[in-house]
Amino acid sequence: MVAAVLQPPPELPLDETRRIPGNKGIWVGITCEIVEFVVLFAVYFVARAHFPDAFHAGAQRLSVVAGTVITLLMVTSSYFIACSVNAIRRGRHRASVFWLVAGLLVALGYPLAKYLEISWNLAHDINGSSGIFFTVYYYLTFNHLVHATWGILGILWVLARLLFHGYTAADHSGLEALASYWHATDIIWLIIFPLFYVLA
Template sequence: MSYQVKIDAHGEDKNTPGSVGAWVLIWVELTEFALFFLVFLVARAHNPDLFHEGPTRLNTIAGALNTLILITSSYCVARAVSAIKQGNRQACLRWLYGTLGMGVAYSLVKFWEYYWNDLAGLSLRTDIYYSLYYYLTFNHFLHVIMGMMVIGWVCVNTHLGHYSKEDHGGLESGASYWHMIDLVWIIIFPLLYVFR
């Protein structure tokens, strides 16, 4: 079985969605999260009682709702890429707006969750579990905001006709970044909200 690399006019690998630069950024971001997952697991090994108790005080409904929202957002951005590959710019825009809408919904649920935590007396200073919980979830939240800016930029470029059936690497790069954000949350949710 052989693998042939197909290079397009811009010097990019046509078998990989998006640009090499976007994938370098994605790998850097994944490495950052992997390091903090490792810190979380080491802290958990040294504080088993705190990490057993921690998830019981979190709002699991908010975490589960945000999981559903982000999975839906990944579906939307995948459909946007599919639509542009079929030459349907209007459908692509609708799916991109759906992705942005899911990002806004995620943000609203996250704000509500943080407010709920505050009312329950949970903060960065409660203990090491909640310090790591806030670091991981707020860092992820910042990545969602950054991802929404990327998708917003992709929407502008799509609206201006910069992407077509033949040339849509920028859209694929933005979609790949958004999928990375969703993937990280799929790890965060069970790690923080479920496993004891």
């Protein structure tokens, strides 16, 4: 009787709705990304506390239109990639490819919009030496652009695999990992946007 009590309970079937998406590797990467930006945000708030006037004046010189466009591109591409994951889960391979291509095309608009924004900034004498606000702004936004570029390269890799049926309804952790990373990068931008373009 004691032996029967000490026996482990029978394994329950895996509940798909409670499974962590992606894989362990991508969550290590996402954790490192979040830790990095937590440090950078701490630098932002320390600098802002010491130079409130510079941060207020600097925000007035940035293009809110550029920040809004980038925000819309990030959110839209995240939505399209989520649609791709949802489609492959349902076994709809063609739809999954369509949504991932759409997500890639919209995501490519981010570096283009950033290039145009920086060109506009430089034309208005806004560079990294224009004051503490712009030093922090360029450092944070360039770091985000680097992470987004890694995400875009990841989209290309996952799309290549998806085109050759590398993912199925039963096995699509690579696509989920990409979506998880891109969503994390998206969330970080949603913090950056108000800090520099709206609240400063």
